[in-house]
Amino acid sequence: MxxxxxxxxxxxxxxxxxxxxxxxxxxxxxxxxxxxxxxxxxxxxxxxxxxxxxxxxxxxxxxxxxxxxxxxxxxxxxxxxxxxxxxxxxxxxxxxxxxxxxxxxxxxxxxxxxxxxxxxxxxxQPRYDPNTKLIRDVVQGGKLGKVYYVEVGGGRRRGMPGGTFIRKELAGAGAMADIGCYSLDFALHALGYPKPLTVSAMTSNYFGSNPAYHAEASRFDVEDFGSAFIRLEGGIVLQFKISWAMHMDTLGASMFLGTDAGLKVTPYGEGPWSGVWDGQVGSMTLFHDMMGQHTHTPIPRIQHSLNxxxxxxxxxxxxxxxxxxAPIPAEEILYNQAIIDGILRSAAINKEVDIDLPSHL
Structure with missing residues (x-):
């Protein structure tokens, strides 16, 4: 061969x-x-x-x-x-x-x-974790009913890179481009990549630009934190948040709320550089009703040794x-990039912005 x-x-x-x-x-x-x-x-x-x-x-x-x-x-x-x-x-x-x-x-x-x-x-690459695939199956398999609200985003307590990552002329963006795109893909891939419509966002870099927190503060000109409210096709709202640095242990679990059930997912790992969706999945829990009573079901995590x-x-x-x-087609990731672009535009003018995409793509 x-x-x-x-x-x-x-x-x-x-x-x-x-x-x-x-x-x-x-x-x-x-x-x-x-x-x-x-x-x-x-x-x-x-x-x-x-x-x-x-x-x-x-x-x-x-x-x-x-x-x-x-x-x-x-x-x-x-x-x-x-x-x-x-x-x-x-x-x-x-x-x-x-x-x-x-x-x-x-x-x-x-x-x-x-x-x-x-x-x-x-x-x-996080798509290749069997647990990520399981989450997508749960979300798209109808068990949640109609999904109407999703919350996603990871947060490092202190995990700011340096070098090319923190210079806008080389990176274009900071936490959004580095780890935010992973969080967005985690949620959007599970949903089947619905088209984004509008974004209202804020960003900041209080830590990266402060010499007390970053050795290259004088060159740090990208965002180290961001949050956004994103409207998607199909009546879905996505609440997104990401952080390279913050005074908090976590930005919380991700969740998919549906008319029949809800799914809660925690990121994997511990420590100041963990807490984002660039690696494995942590715990998964399904919240639902049974016989008229509230209940929840832990979803067993698939153990694997895949790199x-x-x-x-x-x-x-x-x-x-x-x-x-393409295994991970650029046509999908175009929507991911459109959201990041919208976040940065919205944050710059402190207003909601529309996302305009060519109809032929």
Whole structure:
């Protein structure tokens, strides 16, 4: 069986996860890597023992190779341009989250994917947790009745990154782009990704911009907290909240309220960097009535040893080999990006904003 040839664009921390996942598969060859920092891609490959793979400083040179697909692991601000270049060069793409910096970029990325007929999959590995799949089955299986209200969002008591994550010129946004998109995907994927209509939001960065809390406070110009009230198609309201830092242990559990039952879900883990939907699921409880009485039923958590990050990369390779659609289609994540875009626009003007999406996408 012919090996799938892939390239990795960007060689930072997240790229190492892609590399390890590809190396764990016998049917994949990592042919090349690219990074704009001189020598960084070569070091990245050599440290992994990939001495025969080619290193580039210009990702466009990498895209001239015969490759089946590429992982894009660059800073957020370059997701758009690199993805467009890859699709137009005939490459299938696994793009790290967030999808883009602006809604306009995301719309164009989806359009180019459609025009070229090439897969654009976006990296939301928490979907591969069996418990996340179970939650989606419960929500979409009718057990809750009509779902009319959803509350979601994680909060780290103190978990602010640094470097490229905190500079708007490189990241586009802060907590929204880093962990907020995971929370949104958790809720929207469970609901079947209904179209967002309006957003009313606020954001702040009281902690990141304070030297008492962050060593790079002078360069911190993105949000470390945000909250939003989002109206979705189908008469659903989504209450969203996210935090990199706060004086609180948690922003609470997520919940799906339906006309027949409600589902409460807690995030997994403990400690100042936990409490967000970028990993496993904690407890799950169904609240319902039985024989005219209030009751609740704990849903047993599925125990597993899956590395969900590796599963994401494996699924991308499988879709390439079997010529299948994107495992996590950009058409869905477009709605995720539209909400983040709406949150930032609403927070900037302190008013509710409409979300306008092209009707043909």
């Amino acid at each position: 012919r090996k799938i040839r892939v390239g990795i664009i960007g060689s930072g921390g997240i790229a190492a996860g892609h590399l390890r996942a590809y190396q764990a598969m016998d049917n994949v060859e990592i042919a090349a890597a690219a990074d704009i920092v001189p020598g960084k891609a070569r070091q990245f490959l050599d440290e992994a023992g990939l001495h025969d793979a080619t290193a580039f400083e210009d990702h466009r040179k990498l895209l001239e190779l015969e490759l089946d697909g590429v992982s894009i692991c660059t800073p957020n601000v370059s997701h758009y341009g690199t993805t467009i270049d890859a699709l137009q060069a005939g490459k299938k793409v696994l793009l790290e989250k967030p999808m883009s910096v602006t809604l306009e970029e995301a719309v164009h990325m989806v359009q180019v994917s459609k025009d070229t007929g090439l897969m654009l999959s976006v990296g939301f 969900v990050f590796e599963e994401k990369v494996k699924d991308f390779v499988r879709a390439i080999r079997e010529d299948e659609p």
